[in-house]
Amino acid sequence: MDFDAMFNAQLGALKEEGNYRIFAELERRCGQFPRAKSHDDDAPDEVTVWCSNDYLGMGQHPVVRQAMKDAIDSCGTGAGGTRNISGTNHHHVALERELADLHGKEDALLFTSGYVSNWAALSTLGSRLPDAVILSDALNHASMIEGIRHSRAQKVIWKHNDPEDLDRKLAALPANAPKIVAFESVYSMDGDICPMAEIVEVAEKHGAMTYLDEVHAVGLYGPRGGGLSEREGLADRITLIEGTLGKAFGCMGGYIAGSPALCDFIRSFASGFIFTTALPPAVAAAAQASIAHLKVSQIERAQQRRQVARMRAMLDARGIPHMENPSHIIPVPIKDPVKCRMLADILMRDYGIYVQPINYPTVPKGTERLRFTPGPLHTDADIDRVVEALDVLWKQCAIAHAVA
Numbered sequence: 001m002d003f004d005a006m007f008n009a010q011l012g013a014l015k016e017e018g019n020y021r022i023f024a025e026l027e028r029r030c031g032q033f034p035r036a037k038s039h040d041d042d043a044p045d046e047v048t049v050w051c052s053n054d055y056l057g058m059g060q061h062p063v064v065r066q067a068m069k070d071a072i073d074s075c076g077t078g079a080g081g082t083r084n085i086s087g088t089n090h091h092h093v094a095l096e097r098e099l100a101d102l103h104g105k106e107d108a109l110l111f112t113s114g115y116v117s118n119w120a121a122l123s124t125l126g127s128r129l130p131d132a133v134i135l136s137d138a139l140n141h142a143s144m145i146e147g148i149r150h151s152r153a154q155k156v157i158w159k160h161n162d163p164e165d166l167d168r169k170l171a172a173l174p175a176n177a178p179k180i181v182a183f184e185s186v187y188s189m190d191g192d193i194c195p196m197a198e199i200v201e202v203a204e205k206h207g208a209m210t211y212l213d214e215v216h217a218v219g220l221y222g223p224r225g226g227g228l229s230e231r232e233g234l235a236d237r238i239t240l241i242e243g244t245l246g247k248a249f250g251c252m253g254g255y256i257a258g259s260p261a262l263c264d265f266i267r268s269f270a271s272g273f274i275f276t277t278a279l280p281p282a283v284a285a286a287a288q289a290s291i292a293h294l295k296v297s298q299i300e301r302a303q304q305r306r307q308v309a310r311m312r313a314m315l316d317a318r319g320i321p322h323m324e325n326p327s328h329i330i331p332v333p334i335k336d337p338v339k340c341r342m343l344a345d346i347l348m349r350d351y352g353i354y355v356q357p358i359n360y361p362t363v364p365k366g367t368e369r370l371r372f373t374p375g376p377l378h379t380d381a382d383i384d385r386v387v388e389a390l391d392v393l394w395k396q397c398a399i400a401h402a403v404a
Contacts, residue, residue: 120272126151219248
């Protein structure tokens with residue numbers, strides 16, 4: 001049997017529909033973010049990155065870099081295995097304490113990525129709590145969907161950001177069934193924000209636990225970077241807060257924060273924790289330094305908000321559509337996968353502007369977009385250049401100046 005032919009047939013179909021993904025080969029330049037060296041033949045040697053989830057540039061921050069270097073010098077590189085076999089490194093414990101404090105919780109638990117923390121925590125809760133029902137927002141991330149699927153628990157999908165629909169669906173369930181309401185604070189593709197207070201009130205009304213994904217909010221919102229739940233004063237009413245170290249904190253890893261019993265429950269039963277090599281101590285040390293810095297510094301968040309507002313205003317002035325939302329994410333709708341890929345290629349080749357096209361299955365077909373994430377290290381001149389380039393391409397490609 002020719003397996004390669006089978007693989008290539010499906011890859012060919014993906015290319016024909018415009019959803020085949022091409023990765024840009026980039027090399028981040030330490031201390032020069034958002035500049036990066038390009039290794040692609042059809043791009044300038046230096047490009048400006050416009051779609052990074054290193055939202056605040058903390059992956060380049062001297063305090064974070066120094067913490068990682070110091071930990072490498074004291075501990076070496078890898079963790080040596082799982083925490084069960086190789087032991088829990090002191091840097092893991094210190095980071096978990098930092099994270100628990102960030103969210104006002106008693107405990108926290110580290111994972112190797114935000115994807116793994118969602119998958120492991122939701123699958124464990126759903127499979128280990130007898131007769132559990134997980135109520136999932138319709139636009140939850142793939143990692144949450146996979147965790148729920150793997151749990152084999154009953155799943156109920158409620159309309160996106162609709163507390164009334166959630167209320168109806170909770171009311172229809174048996175009163176004695178353990179209920180888990182899973183949702184996100186900031187949805188990364190549209191950039192919209194959940195009505196958190198209303199969702200929490202509905203969940204509490206029905207005795208349900210709340211599972212909040214804050215991966216696109218931690219570091220960015222709240223007086224100490226604790227996310228939307230901190231900003232809204234609701235963290236103490238959320239049962240489990242899940243977050244990442246790989247976006248605004250500029251490192252790598254994921255985590256959950258909650259009660260000691262909850263974290264110990266996941267630690268003891270989640271295969272995604274038990275059987276996975278732990279984060280390198282140097283990564284944990286760098287993440288702790290980043291979190292500690294952002295707990296007290298407002299500079300990065302304030303400058304990011306300024307640059308986001310500036311870019312939105314300039315796009316409006318040129319009549320270039322962008323999806324309105326109250327977050328830091330600026331999606332520019334294209335609505336066609338081939339045209340979306342073409343625009344991204346031209347921006348890279350002719351302007352040295354790197355923005356990855358967002359196509360299916362990340363977003364539904366017909367909603368393809370370019371997703372911009374202005375940060376504190378993007379200059380005013382950077383914003384001027386990207387808006388000017390978009391304006392030229394909008395006219396050349398005859399893309400409608402409106403959002404349907």
